[in-house]
Amino acid sequence: MKGKIKKLFLLSLLTVLALMFIYPFFWMIGGTLKPEIEVMNFSPFGSSWSLDSYRIMLGKIPLFRALFNSIIVSLISTVSVLVLSSMTGYALARLRFRGRSVIFNIILFTMVLPFQLTLIPLYVLMVKFGWVDTYAALIVPYTISAFAILLFRQFFMQVPHDLIDAARIDGLSELGILFRIFWPLSKPALITVGIIHYMGIWNEALWPMIVVRKLSMMTMPQMVALYAVGGQAESQVGTQLAAATLMSLPIIIIYLVLQRHFIASMASSGLKG
Amino acid sequence: MASVQLKNLKKAYTKDNLVIDDFSLDISDGEFLVLVGPSGCGKSTILRMIAGLEDITAGEIFIDGNLVNDQPPKNRDIAMVFQNYALYPHMNVYNNLAFGLKLRKFPKQEIAKRVKLAANILEIGRYLQKKPKELSGGERQRVALGRAIVRDPKVFLFDEPLSNLDAKLRVQMRAEIKKLHNELQTTMIYVTHDQVEAMTMGDRIVILKDGIAQQIGSPMEVYQVPSNRFVGSFIGSPAMNFIEGDLTGNVFEGPGVKVELTDIEDQSNQKRSITLGIRPEDISIGQGQITAQVIVTEPLGSETIIHIKLADNPLVIKYPQLVFYKPGEKIIINFNTARIMLFDTHTGKRLK
Numbered sequence: 243m244k245g246k247i248k249k250l251f252l253l254s255l256l257t258v259l260a261l262m263f264i265y266p267f268f269w270m271i272g273g274t275l276k277p278e279i280e281v282m283n284f285s286p287f288g289s290s291w292s293l294d295s296y297r298i299m300l301g302k303i304p305l306f307r308a309l310f311n312s313i314i315v316s317l318i319s320t321v322s323v324l325v326l327s328s329m330t331g332y333a334l335a336r337l338r339f340r341g342r343s344v345i346f347n348i349i350l351f352t353m354v355l356p357f358q359l360t361l362i363p364l365y366v367l368m369v370k371f372g373w374v375d376t377y378a379a380l381i382v383p384y385t386i387s388a389f390a391i392l393l394f395r396q397f398f399m400q401v402p403h404d405l406i407d408a409a410r411i412d413g414l415s416e417l418g419i420l421f422r423i424f425w426p427l428s429k430p431a432l433i434t435v436g437i438i439h440y441m442g443i444w445n446e447a448l449w450p451m452i453v454v455r456k457l458s459m460m461t462m463p464q465m466v467a468l469y470a471v472g473g474q475a476e477s478q479v480g481t482q483l484a485a486a487t488l489m490s491l492p493i494i495i496i497y498l499v500l501q502r503h504f505i506a507s508m509a510s511s512g513l514k515g
Numbered sequence: 516m517a518s519v520q521l522k523n524l525k526k527a528y529t530k531d532n533l534v535i536d537d538f539s540l541d542i543s544d545g546e547f548l549v550l551v552g553p554s555g556c557g558k559s560t561i562l563r564m565i566a567g568l569e570d571i572t573a574g575e576i577f578i579d580g581n582l583v584n585d586q587p588p589k590n591r592d593i594a595m596v597f598q599n600y601a602l603y604p605h606m607n608v609y610n611n612l613a614f615g616l617k618l619r620k621f622p623k624q625e626i627a628k629r630v631k632l633a634a635n636i637l638e639i640g641r642y643l644q645k646k647p648k649e650l651s652g653g654e655r656q657r658v659a660l661g662r663a664i665v666r667d668p669k670v671f672l673f674d675e676p677l678s679n680l681d682a683k684l685r686v687q688m689r690a691e692i693k694k695l696h697n698e699l700q701t702t703m704i705y706v707t708h709d710q711v712e713a714m715t716m717g718d719r720i721v722i723l724k725d726g727i728a729q730q731i732g733s734p735m736e737v738y739q740v741p742s743n744r745f746v747g748s749f750i751g752s753p754a755m756n757f758i759e760g761d762l763t764g765n766v767f768e769g770p771g772v773k774v775e776l777t778d779i780e781d782q783s784n785q786k787r788s789i790t791l792g793i794r795p796e797d798i799s800i801g802q803g804q805i806t807a808q809v810i811v812t813e814p815l816g817s818e819t820i821i822h823i824k825l826a827d828n829p830l831v832i833k834y835p836q837l838v839f840y841k842p843g844e845k846i847i848i849n850f851n852t853a854r855i856m857l858f859d860t861h862t863g864k865r866l867k
Contacts, residue, residue: 402599405601407597408595408597410568411568411589411593411594412589414618418618
C-alpha cells in the first residue's frame with residue numbers, strides 16, 4: 243500500500259514536471275493559430291483558428307530559402323563530421339605514429355575553448371578567404387568536431403585488434419577497414435554524433451549572423467532571430483511564434499523519427515545526454 | 516603450397532627491448548610447424564611478422580622463395596586464423612567466407628563454389644546465413660578456418676586458434692585441423708602455448724623462450740632428447756622432475772637420493788654441480804632404495820599421478836595403473852637409470 247502511494251506521488255510529480263516542460267511548446271504552436279489579440283493569454287487555445295500568422299510571416303521573409311540553406315549546411319556539415327572525425331578517431335585509436343598522444347591532447351584541449359573565443363580570428367579568416375556570405379563560411383568551420391573525434395576514438399578502441407588484422411589480410415586498406423568494418427560496427431556512435439551535430443548546427447544562430455548578411459544566404463535560426471527581434475515582425479507575436487515553430491519543426495521530426503536509435507545509441511556509447 | 520624461410524629475424528619495439536633475437540628457420544613445403552613457448556616468448560610476434568602485420572627490425576622473410584619484407588599482408592598469399600576468431604560481426608557466415616575473395620575481385624560463381632567447398636569440408640553449410648553471434652565458439656572457429664580455406668593460400672598461419680574453446684572441443688578441433696592439413700597438404704605454421712597441441716599436431720616443433728629458439732625438432736626428439744632444462748620442463752605433462760645435486764665419477768648424489776649412472780664416461784672423480792632430470796613415467800614404485808613420502812594421489816582412471824616429497828624436493832610420478840596412497844604414506848621408488856638426463860646446473864644445458 244505504502245509503495246503504491248509512493249509510486250502514485252512520483253508519477254504525479256513527473257506528470258506535472260513533464261507538463262511544465264512541454265507546455266511552452268504547445269503554447270508556442272497555439273499562439274501561431276490564435277487571433278493576434280489572444281496570443282499572450284495563458285491558454286494555448288484561442289477563440290478561433292487560422293493560419294494568418296504563417297501567411298503574414300512568409301509574405302515578409304524568404305523562410306523557405308532559409309530552410310533550404312539550413313538543410314544544406316546541416317547536412318553537408320554532419321556528413322563531413324562523420325567522415326572526417328571518424329577518420330581522425332580511427333588514426334588516433336588504431337594507427338601507431340609519432341606524436342599521436344600530443345595530437346590527441348591538442349584536440350582535447352580545443353574542447354575546453356569556448357566558441358566565442360575563436361569567433362573573431364575565425365571571422366578574420368573568413369574575410370581573408372573571401373568566404374563571407376557563402377556556404378563555405380557556414381560549413382567549413384564545422385566540418386570536423388573534437389567531441390566527435392573523442393567519441394569515435396573511444397568507440398574504435400573497443401574493436402578487437404584481431405578484426406583489423408583479419409581485414410588487412412583479407413586485403414582491405416586502412417580506409418576500407420574504417421568504412422567497411424568499423425562503420426557498420428559503430429552505428430550507435432555514428433547516430434549519436436550525427437544527431438547531436440545536426441541539432442547543434444541547425445540551431446546555431448551566432449556564427450551565421452557574423453558571416454552572413456545576404457538574405458538569400460541566411461539560415462533558419464538567423465532569419466527567425468532577425469525577424470523576431472529585427473523589427474520586420476512589427477511586434478506581431480503570432481508571426482514571430484510562427485517563424486519559431488517552422489524553425490523547430492524539422493528538428494523535432496528528425497528527433498521523433500530517430501528517437502529510438504538515439505536513446506539506444508546514448509546508452510550504448512556510454513554518453514550522458 | 517610454399518616453403519617459408521626466416522633469416523636472422525630481429526624484432527625490437529624499443530632500443531632496449533629485443534623481443535626476437537636472430538631467429539632463423541626453414542619451413543618446408545607442406546610442413547606443419549608449431550611454435551610453442553610460454554607467454555611473452557615471442558611466438559606470436561614471429562607469426563605476425565610472417566603475416567606482415569608486424570614490421571621486422573632486421574632480417575629477411577621468404578615465402579615461396581620471394582622476399583616479402585616490404586609486401587603488405589594481402590600480397591603475401593597467406594591466411595590467418597586468430598584466437599578470437601576475428602569474424603566480421605555484421606556479416607553472415609557466407610559473407611565472412613567470401614569477403615576476402617570479393618576484395619580480390621573473384622567472379623561470383625567462383626566465390627560461391629569455393630565457399631560451398633569449404634563449408635562442406637568443415638560441415639558449416641547450414642550456418643551460411645547466420646551471423647557469428649548466433650554461433651557457438653566451436654562453430655565460429657570452423658568459420659574462421661573456412662575463411663582461411665576459401666582463399667587457398669600458400670601458407671596457413673594459426674595464432675592460438677583453440678585457446679578460447681573448452682577442453683573437449685579443443686581435442687576435437689585439434690584433430691580436425693590435423694585432418695585438414697592431411698587433406699590440403701599446405702604449409703601450416705601454428706602458434707600455441709599448449710605443449711600437448713604442439714606434440715600432437717606438429718611435424719616439427721620450435722620451442723621458444725625469450726625470443727630465442729631453444730630447440731627445433733620432431734615432437735619425439737624434443738621429448739626424448741631435450742637440448743636443455745627449459746625444453747625438458749616445458750615439453751611433457753606432467754613436467755619433468757629435477758633434482759639438483761653433485762656428480763662424482765658416475766654417482767649422482769642429491770637430497771634423499773644416490774644413483775649410480777651407467778653410461779657416464781667421466782672417470783675423473785671430480786665433483787660437479789649437476790641437475791638430474793627424470794620424466795614422471797620413468798620413476799617406478801615398489802622396488803629400489805629411495806624412500807619418498809606421498810603428498811597427494813590423483814587417480815585419472817587409466818593411470819595415477821602421485822605427488823611425492825623426496826627430502827623436501829617435490830617430485831611427480833606417473834604410474835600406469837590405478838593405485839591409491841594416503842597422504843604422508845612412505846613408498847619405495849626407483850629411477851630408470853637409462854632414462855635419466857643430466858643438465859648443467861648453471862647453464863641448464865643437457866649433458867646426458
